[in-house]
Amino acid sequence: MPAPPDPRGLVVCPRCDALHHAPSLKAGGRADCARCGTVLEAPRRISVAEVLALSATVGVLMLGALFLPFLSISSMGLRNDSSIIDAALAFSTGLQTPLVLTVLASIVLLPLARVALLWWAMAPLAFGGAPLPGARAALALDEDLKPWAMAEIFVVGVAVALVKIADLASLTIGPAFWMLICAVLVGTLQEALTDRSALWRELEVARTRARASA
Amino acid sequence: MSAPAPTPAAAASPGEGARVITAREAGLVGCRRCHLAHAWGTERCTRCGTPLQSRDETSLQRVWAWWIAGVLFYIPANLYPMLSTRVLFTTHEATIVEGAIQMAQSGAVGIAAIILIASVGIPVAKFAAIAWLAWSVQRPGRGDGHRRTVLYEVVEFIGRWSMIDIFVVAITSALVHLRVLVSVTPGPAAIAFALSVIFTMLAARSFDSRLIWDGIGRGRT
Numbered sequence: 001m002p003a004p005p006d007p008r009g010l011v012v013c014p015r016c017d018a019l020h021h022a023p024s025l026k027a028g029g030r031a032d033c034a035r036c037g038t039v040l041e042a043p044r045r046i047s048v049a050e051v052l053a054l055s056a057t058v059g060v061l062m063l064g065a066l067f068l069p070f071l072s073i074s075s076m077g078l079r080n081d082s083s084i085i086d087a088a089l090a091f092s093t094g095l096q097t098p099l100v101l102t103v104l105a106s107i108v109l110l111p112l113a114r115v116a117l118l119w120w121a122m123a124p125l126a127f128g129g130a131p132l133p134g135a136r137a138a139l140a141l142d143e144d145l146k147p148w149a150m151a152e153i154f155v156v157g158v159a160v161a162l163v164k165i166a167d168l169a170s171l172t173i174g175p176a177f178w179m180l181i182c183a184v185l186v187g188t189l190q191e192a193l194t195d196r197s198a199l200w201r202e203l204e205v206a207r208t209r210a211r212a213s214a
Numbered sequence: 215m216s217a218p219a220p221t222p223a224a225a226a227s228p229g230e231g232a233r234v235i236t237a238r239e240a241g242l243v244g245c246r247r248c249h250l251a252h253a254w255g256t257e258r259c260t261r262c263g264t265p266l267q268s269r270d271e272t273s274l275q276r277v278w279a280w281w282i283a284g285v286l287f288y289i290p291a292n293l294y295p296m297l298s299t300r301v302l303f304t305t306h307e308a309t310i311v312e313g314a315i316q317m318a319q320s321g322a323v324g325i326a327a328i329i330l331i332a333s334v335g336i337p338v339a340k341f342a343a344i345a346w347l348a349w350s351v352q353r354p355g356r357g358d359g360h361r362r363t364v365l366y367e368v369v370e371f372i373g374r375w376s377m378i379d380i381f382v383v384a385i386t387s388a389l390v391h392l393r394v395l396v397s398v399t400p401g402p403a404a405i406a407f408a409l410s411v412i413f414t415m416l417a418a419r420s421f422d423s424r425l426i427w428d429g430i431g432r433g434r435t
Contacts, residue, residue, distance in 0.1 A: 019251065037360070157379075
């Protein structure tokens, strides 16, 4: 085997291990793996501060969705309106506790945790400071939590449930429902506009600078 | 507006057409999180701190372990009731499939289809897809790399949507706690189903997709 090439300036496809020269792209461009087509880099014009702003929006909307009335139901003169957190607390008894925790975590707790992790990792950079300890771990965990945050699936689930019990009782949709939908839309927008490898590069630059000045 | 594909780092060997060289063949190891290339033997990515491994040696063991757990939990998920509805003094219990049939009979065919696809179609297809992927990489030279990569991406993307029935059950029971006249409670199948979905997601995530392409390199000259 010939001597391994200098790894600097090379990138590797995470899906198929194909080696590439690091592409130099303008914002809006995209570089795909030459073999399997996985997107290697897709730089965006959006700044770290803008990504953080979008993520904070998701956080505020999620908190609203958690505590404001979500759905009201009335049947035969009885009325019951509850927020997601009310519903969760009312059901956290016995065998249902693990189920309630799973649902609560996947629809609001994990999305909120992702907001906090992204801010922990990136906020000092947007304000020109040195990264906090554990910034890399926070950004990595934010990425790993992504498939487990399922607010968008929950929204479709609500629509199905509404049809299912429409003939049992009459239902009114509360503000929290709309806030959750907005949170899902803003979150999707944020994911689409963010170039994760750019976040990693900025974090690396900031860490190097912080170490040099220390 | 997509730019041309980045140039593969190694030139094609003459006469064979363009052939991509892998990081492993070049004596390098790539970071799966931030894509940076490193010298062989580097333990952690210098940029993002992720542990580096040229190939995940335990990948298939973990895939099969989670897969078996997912399949095992899928059995009670279908045999036990998902939802038990009590109207006055009569209690009615329904499994996933029974619930969908009742929805269809009461006219909500679309909803019944969503539930059936999310709770039966997707999980069963996912079990088959993961098993096929894990089986095929143990037999080099089989199958099309592109097709299997796409299959893997579809499995990763769509698997989460199986959770929809769990959410429907949770919402329905949370809403209808007027308790007095009508009560709806999740049955034992709900937790089994949620676990089955989670285990299957873990199985998919344990799979090292680089193994797909290794097999092709070895299988064809």
